[in-house]
Amino acid sequence: MYLKLRSLSLLYFSIGGEGLGVDLGFRFFRDDLCNYCGLCFERCPVLQLSLEAAKWDIKALVRGDTDSSLAFQRCTTCNTCDLICPVQANPYELILERWNEEHQLKGLPAIARFVFPTEPGNIWASIRVLMEEDELSLLHSWRENMNNPNKVMLLTGFYTNLMPYIAMTSLIGELKPAIAGFEGLWGCAGDTYKLGMIGASEEIGNMLRKKFSEMGIEKMYCFMGAEAMMLSDVLPNRFGIDFSFCNPEPLDYWILDKLNSGEIEVKRKLNMKVAVHDNCLSKYMGGRLQEVTRETMEHIGCEVVEMQHNRDLALCCGWGATIPTLHGSTSGNPLRTLLYLLDSLYRRLQEMEATGARVVVVSCHACYIFLSLIKVLTNSKVDIYLSQELVQMAAGEIPLHRNEKRAWDIVAAFTDVLFRWLFIPRERKRFSLKSIKMEPILQLSPADAKRIRFFGKIYHSVVIQNPAMRGLISITVKGLINLYRSSLARKKRKLISSRMK
Ligand code: SF4
Ligand code: SF4
Structure with missing residues (x-):
């Protein structure tokens, strides 16, 4: 149902609808220019995808399959992919458009x-x-x-x-x-x-x-x-x-x-x-x-x-x-x-x-x-x-x-x-x-x-601002980050291998 709504909203945008006060057809992602070369997400300093995985990701994003897109789930909005794209298709704006569609459908979390x-x-x-x-x-x-x-x-x-x-x-x-x-x-x-x-x-x-x-x-x-x-x-x-x-x-x-x-x-x-x-x-x-x-x-x-x-x-x-x-x-x-x-x-x-x-x-x-x-x-x-x-x-x-x-x-x-x-x-x-x-x-x-x-x-207070507590906080924060990094890497592998099925 969600994907259906997403497709409808895409159609709406592509025919120049003005319900959101914007016309996404010509000013943002240029699907008429994109040739799915994958360079944008391959060279993204955050996603770190192989070229094949990057091509898959941009295609998933274009068709609105956001559950399969790592860019949708992890983009940190650095704007680099727009500068990488050789044909100025604005891949970063494609991510923004997909996020925008989600807000329209579901609102924002608290x-x-x-x-x-x-x-x-x-x-x-x-x-x-x-x-x-x-x-x-x-x-x-x-x-x-x-x-x-x-x-x-x-x-x-x-x-x-x-x-x-x-x-x-x-x-x-x-x-x-x-x-x-x-x-x-x-x-x-x-x-x-x-x-x-x-x-x-x-x-x-x-x-x-x-x-x-x-x-x-x-x-x-x-x-x-x-x-x-x-x-x-x-x-x-x-x-x-x-x-x-x-x-x-x-x-x-x-x-x-x-x-x-x-x-x-x-x-x-x-x-x-x-x-x-x-x-x-x-x-x-x-x-x-x-x-x-x-x-x-x-x-x-x-x-x-x-x-x-x-x-x-x-x-x-x-x-x-x-x-x-x-x-x-x-x-x-x-x-x-x-x-x-x-x-x-x-x-x-x-x-x-x-x-x-x-x-x-x-x-x-x-x-x-x-x-x-x-x-x-x-x-x-x-x-x-x-x-x-x-x-x-x-x-x-x-x-x-x-x-x-x-x-x-x-x-x-x-x-x-x-x-x-x-x-x-x-x-x-x-x-x-x-x-x-x-x-x-x-x-x-x-x-x-x-x-x-x-x-x-x-x-x-001195409860936190003392060397022992600051040291403990530092060890805990770094430990949590390392655990989280392993979990992110596992999820990425799982997502990419699920595409092969
Ligand atoms: S947005 Fe640009 S870099 Fe990305 S796949 Fe399309 S043409 Fe290639
Ligand atoms: S804007 Fe997002 S997808 Fe593009 S390069 Fe930066 S982190 Fe990667």
Whole structure:
């Protein structure tokens, strides 16, 4: 029945239906171009399939047989296969389309509420109850600034709002009064697009274009480079939503310009080895953000060392690994989400550790926070920095660098997600996102806030923050990841051998 519905929905799309506010026939996966060569999934750094298995997988995905497709079940949304495909058929978008069809039919599992600002128990409201006063007042001022816009704007990102402390720097000088943004801008549709929520992404894009043009913005810098890519590449090229009137660019470009012009003075060269983590969206716009990050590092005296997977082939930090766990027959189990997340984060961290660098530089705030999470859980010696923070150091400032504190806050918030899923049955119900609104985040109930404060207190207390317990946590997390990896490998072998029957 499910497959039948899926085929009907495919037919609907192929004749140009508009029920979801999208026309998938010509803008996304190009089945008219695909020749089933299999290169996309063979070279995918996550799936690691033989060419034969990869050909099988793409065919399964095209005919809608998602139970047989490893890409459907394990894609971490890194966007690499689109760059590999020799005929630009957009295989990554085919996965998004299949996820989209599943949402239409079944809704989303309860755990997905965590990343929707209008849903109860969302990550922003959860972290806010653990945030310092100085950060809370910044969030308030950024929201107020939406009503007093400048022609030049520095847009806060979805995940910037989880760590407002990064704006406490003199580095951004004249841009400081122009900082504005809040979670109701939906991260420029970055998360909904990765989730395969195609209609919602289009809705957000149109809402933002209207808002930014009403605000009279003529130049927009984005704290999160990834969001600049949504505004300058994904939304215009996939949905035809044009943001050229405000020429969005990552803040990283502005910082490099100021370094080159001498307006940001390098007071001391850092003389350190750094590994660069290229985020999924840095692969858009010809990969310019990747080059800007490297150039910035060299300018401040860092030696850049490369990871096994970098630039177009870079692995997702791991955050994207939560997405396939929201789909398919076992979707919605937070333990599965947690394990696949930890496995993917740790895989990236291991590549970082293998470079010998003690510092990893990132330009995406989601990567920053989630790589910091695996760092604290595994007691890694590698530290995670935003490129902006290293420039602050070179300019003579000491960045606040509260990333470890925030990582433990995330652990507390996720503990609450697990608690609710285990002990409150109504919290396991699937849901559908009713509408996209430009509204403040939905605050926590007093009971939820109390529980998260309680978990936060425990994780920040000496009970956890002592060498013996941190060591024990690290051994346990690595042990769980290894067990989970073996189980993933077994399931992959089983899936592939079942195709031969
Ligand atoms: S999407 Fe591109 S790379 Fe993948 S099978 Fe089709 S033609 Fe080959
Ligand atoms: S988007 Fe990345 S993880 Fe997903 S199938 Fe393509 S290459 Fe693999």
